[in-house]
Amino acid sequence: MVRHIVVTSVVDAITEDLREQVVNGELPPGSPLTELEISTRYEVARSSARAAIERLTSEKVLVRRNHKTARVVELGPDDVRDIYNTRIYLESEVLRRLAGLRRVPVSSRTANSEIAELWRGGSYQIVDPDMRFHTGLIDSVDSARTSAAYHSLAFEVKLCMAQLQGRQALSPQIIVAEHARILELIELGDADGAAAMLDEHLSRARELLVGSLGGTPGPEAEWPSSAAPGAPIREDAATALR
């Protein structure tokens, strides 16, 4: 039995830390990251800082063009649509296969219970278990590349959430019900039904997110509490066309 240990290099550590800072909002979308700044912040050589930036750029956590300083990626309405559509494409067919086998992954079932429990507890921090519901479905077909692709999309969803700073109106009640219905349809072997339900489920989430980001579909997007304090909301639209 082979056992694995991890030995993290300097670049690894910086990369992880920066990625973490991006997803939890400490580094808001659009913030610039210069090589010098990072190298001094972490007390490492500029080359190491540079390597970390390049990695995050290849992961699309940061964006950079020639001779310009890297910035935290900003995801607009078009990106959200694209992300969710790709999720739908990937997950639909996986669902059909699972329905064909009438196989319901336990991890998805437990994840959905978790959401229900959080909701009963009054919490709305359901992004994580919600994602686990979906990745549970995907991972159950046991394809490393399929999982990798989906997890990459899931990560981008997380970035969107970080961009929204918590405000987000997905009702846990509806989510739990739809998840449960999907699992039920899988158990019944109803591939078309499961796929249709998923489409509806993710499409709704997509439109909600697009709306929150100020997308076109619902032209009067309501800004519930406060326009993000200190965050230039609109300027990122320009970056959409690079």
Place this chain on the structure above:
Amino acid sequence: MVRHIVVTSVVDAITEDLREQVVNGELPPGSPLTELEISTRYEVARSSARAAIERLTSEKVLVRRNHKTARVVELGPDDVRDIYNTRIYLESEVLRRLAGLRRVPVSSRTANSEIAELWRGGSYQIVDPDMRFHTGLIDSVDSARTSAAYHSLAFEVKLCMAQLQGRQALSPQIIVAEHARILELIELGDADGAAAMLDEHLSRARELLVGSLGGTPGPEAEWPSSAAPGAPIREDAATALR
């Protein structure tokens, strides 16, 4: 009308050149690439060579572990299965959508004609137009991320082909017929039929490839020329769990 120009950096150029060498077989799977060697070959600083290697590693063209020299990736039977299954997952749902719209992308139709023509001309170099048939379908749904995911898979298929050095028994005749049938089913709006046809089509290709690589289905794997010299074939499975 915006026009784009590309200004390639040293690292860009090296990365591209190396990637090209890998796909056309000049750098066979498993060959080691040390930073020093590359830096002297291209007459650049080691840091630049290193950056190129890191990029290709993140693209999975090369593989590397801590303190060990990078090698050209070797794709085994398990990888091929995984690649093709992921292709099937992605492409099936796209096909269903196209069937729903009864929309047949022209690029796919012309690509299939190209294969037919090459075949009539006695050529068996059909990998490229074959891929264009499929990417034509994918790209027509106009999702950048879906396309990116599929193109990444297509690239891995190319790597497999490079590994096989040309020998490959896919009959163009059957391919053309199946492609045509798929387009026909899309036109008829038969989503299930199109998806099923695609599954059959890609599954056959998958098994053929797996067989050529010495997969388990035909347990007696023949290593025509030489067994991969000094290359532990299985070890990459470990990297799945990082």
Place this chain on the structure above:
DNA sequence: AGTTGTCTACTTGTCCGACAATATTGCCAC
């Protein structure tokens, strides 16, 4: 024999300092 220790050669990981090319900014003249 088989295990363990040591040596050497090679390679990677990280640092430093340097400089040209390019981008950004601020200022000045108009």
Place this chain on the structure above:
DNA sequence: GTGGCAATATTGTCGGACAAGTAGACAACT
């Protein structure tokens, strides 16, 4: 203000340096 220019900031690349890790060979030990 607007255009243009100079000063500044930042990236892209270089070369050299050294510690740390890997691999193979060979000797020593049990």
